[in-house]
Amino acid sequence: MRFSLAELMVCAASHIFEDDGEVLVTGIGLLPRLAASLAMRTSNTDILMTDSQSYVLSQPNPVSGLKSHQGQANENWMGFARIFDNVWSGRRHALVGPSQIDRFGQSNISALGGTHQAPKVQLLGVRGFPGNSISHANSFFVPSHSRRVFVEGECDVVCSVGYNNDRLPRGYSFSDIDVRAVVTNLCVLDFNGPNKQMRVVSLHPGVGLEEVQDNTGFDLAVSAEITQTTIPSEQQLDLLNELDPLDARARQLKNNPAGIRQAEEAES
Amino acid sequence: MDKLVSASEAVSVIEDGMTVGIGGWGPRRKPMALVRELLRSRVKDLTVIAYGGADVGLLCAAGKVRKVIFAFVSLDFMPLEPAFRKARESGAIEVMEIDEGMLLLGLRAGAWGCPFIPTRIGLGTDVLKNATDLALIDSPYDEKEWVAMPALKPDVSLVHATRADVRGVCEIASPDHYMDDLFVRASGHSIVSVDEMVPSDYFYDAEVSRRVFWERNCTQAVVHEPGGAHPSSSDPLYGFDIKHFKQYGELLSDGGYSAWAEAFLGDSESSYQSAVGGLEAIQSLPLPVY
Numbered sequence: 134m135r136f137s138l139a140e141l142m143v144c145a146a147s148h149i150f151e152d153d154g155e156v157l158v159t160g161i162g163l164l165p166r167l168a169a170s171l172a173m174r175t176s177n178t179d180i181l182m183t184d185s186q187s188y189v190l191s192q193p194n195p196v197s198g199l200k201s202h203q204g205q206a207n208e209n210w211m212g213f214a215r216i217f218d219n220v221w222s223g224r225r226h227a228l229v230g231p232s233q234i235d236r237f238g239q240s241n242i243s244a245l246g247g248t249h250q251a252p253k254v255q256l257l258g259v260r261g262f263p264g265n266s267i268s269h270a271n272s273f274f275v276p277s278h279s280r281r282v283f284v285e286g287e288c289d290v291v292c293s294v295g296y297n298n299d300r301l302p303r304g305y306s307f308s309d310i311d312v313r314a315v316v317t318n319l320c321v322l323d324f325n326g327p328n329k330q331m332r333v334v335s336l337h338p339g340v341g342l343e344e345v346q347d348n349t350g351f352d353l354a355v356s357a358e359i360t361q362t363t364i365p366s367e368q369q370l371d372l373l374n375e376l377d378p379l380d381a382r383a384r385q386l387k388n389n390p391a392g393i394r395q396a397e398e399a400e401s
Numbered sequence: 402m403d404k405l406v407s408a409s410e411a412v413s414v415i416e417d418g419m420t421v422g423i424g425g426w427g428p429r430r431k432p433m434a435l436v437r438e439l440l441r442s443r444v445k446d447l448t449v450i451a452y453g454g455a456d457v458g459l460l461c462a463a464g465k466v467r468k469v470i471f472a473f474v475s476l477d478f479m480p481l482e483p484a485f486r487k488a489r490e491s492g493a494i495e496v497m498e499i500d501e502g503m504l505l506l507g508l509r510a511g512a513w514g515c516p517f518i519p520t521r522i523g524l525g526t527d528v529l530k531n532a533t534d535l536a537l538i539d540s541p542y543d544e545k546e547w548v549a550m551p552a553l554k555p556d557v558s559l560v561h562a563t564r565a566d567v568r569g570v571c572e573i574a575s576p577d578h579y580m581d582d583l584f585v586r587a588s589g590h591s592i593v594s595v596d597e598m599v600p601s602d603y604f605y606d607a608e609v610s611r612r613v614f615w616e617r618n619c620t621q622a623v624v625h626e627p628g629g630a631h632p633s634s635s636d637p638l639y640g641f642d643i644k645h646f647k648q649y650g651e652l653l654s655d656g657g658y659s660a661w662a663e664a665f666l667g668d669s670e671s672s673y674q675s676a677v678g679g680l681e682a683i684q685s686l687p688l689p690v691y
Contacts, residue, residue: 187576188576199690201688212579213501214583217501217505250492251492259498261502264501292527294524303546
């Protein structure tokens with residue numbers, strides 16, 4: 134059975150919501166949204182999801198080929214102001230793709246380099262990251278695992294809180310912060326190393342630990358039970374075809390690499 | 402009371418140095434005709450508060466802005482707004498960069514007459530380092546520290562609604578009214594542009610009156626601007642103009658503000674609309690699907 138790296142990442146990411154119960158899951162970007170949708174159809178059918186506009190859905194919309202929001206499986210209206218009511222209640226888990234992540238699990242989507250008055254590269258701005266990170270679980274999706282993303286020092290602009298003693302607000306402990314998992318094109322990580330150190334949990338087929346460490350700007354812990362990332366099941370791949378009928382997932386990673394690396398090398 | 406005025410009459414209340422709140426979200430339901438009227442005016446040194454899109458980009462590019470209070474400036478499908486990006490990277494503007502929810506709380510505090518609203522948001526992040534006017538406070542009820550999000554009080558707010566009567570009863574028929582109600586309530590003077598004018602009895606329908614998110618005594622001026630949200634969307638009437646946004650991006654990146662203004666702005670909304678293909682073309686833009 135053939136599957137792509139994007140599909141492997143989506144299926145791996147879909148597992149991070151398994152034990153969440155009835156939380157609002159928000160996947161920002163096509164692959165994270167597909168992962169959340171897949172989870173809602175498989176590992177956690179209690180998930181709440183929105184239509185990325187203003188309604189909570191009982192069944193996720195497809196991520197490609199949708200012609201209209203008419204006729205979708207609405208459950209309740211949920212405009213942006215009401216999203217914050219949910220966010221601040223803590224009943225949410227977001228899967229997002231930051232430009233930078235540091236060893237504390239802090240992340241950046243605001244700007245790169247320069248100064249606050251004149252950044253070298255203006256990105257989006259902090260958006261909802263500060264509020265999300267102090268309120269509910271957050272996980273990261275990284276299509277290109279590199280030292281540019283996993284930076285050596287702190288993020289250029291710290292948009293989300295992580296496990297950093299120097300920045301811990303008064304009255305807070307690490308147990309108030311929930312940076313859950315990181316799914317990259319090489320591996321799956323969590324923050325369950327010593328003192329919440331980022332830790333390799335599973336390696337994608339054909340990927341070695343050394344490659345992961347070489348592409349990360351800081352030291353990683355390694356799980357004693359490190360495994361190979363579970364490869365997609367036939368049922369998961371069928372559901373991906375249903376949730377993404379136009380195969381938009383094939384256009385998200387450069388050259389759409391195969392899920393098992395040897396196969397990719399043999400082809401090229 | 403009849404509050405129907407022209408766009409130029411409406412924005413003439415805006416003076417140099419004022420704080421202007423702008424409703425909508427990114428490329429969605431922005432009061433762009435009012436923004437264009439501001440671009441044609443001599444006003445400058447504005448502080449702009451917005452969930453920003455081309456509104457913030459254009460005002461910055463035109464040199465109208467001293468400071469932007471923002472969480473993002475984005476066109477969604479074009480994640481980085483080109484004109485805002487240029488303004489930021491050249492260091493031309495002052496900013497208060499805060500979380501989307503902090504912006505909501507600031508407007509709510511402004512609307513409620515509170516000096517601030519306590520929140521956890523911002524703790525542990527560079528928001529506190531960069532927005533130096535944000536204070537941390539103690540709670541009388543716990544041992545934690547809290548961010549005191551100050552009230553945001555625009556002198557004038559600009560929003561775009563679907564329909565209104567001349568008294569300023571405004572319907573937003575779009576799927577989301579965003580924080581427009583908070584912008585209107587927080588500011589001393591609200592100008593609402595609408596696609597369609599309706600008689601007052603239009604609102605007798607209970608379903609319609611549920612789509613009115615603030616009372617008419619919060620609306621000071623109504624401007625009839627069919628297509629006035631272009632190039633942003635005014636769902637359910639028309640979607641955003643992807644093709645135009647791409648042109649907009651190229652012009653502002655390569656030629657700067659004057660290239661865009663020469664190509665499109667014109668001396669009135671009708672000349673703008675002719676330059677972008679006419680009102681009918683705007684009104685037939687398909688609704689966005691997410």
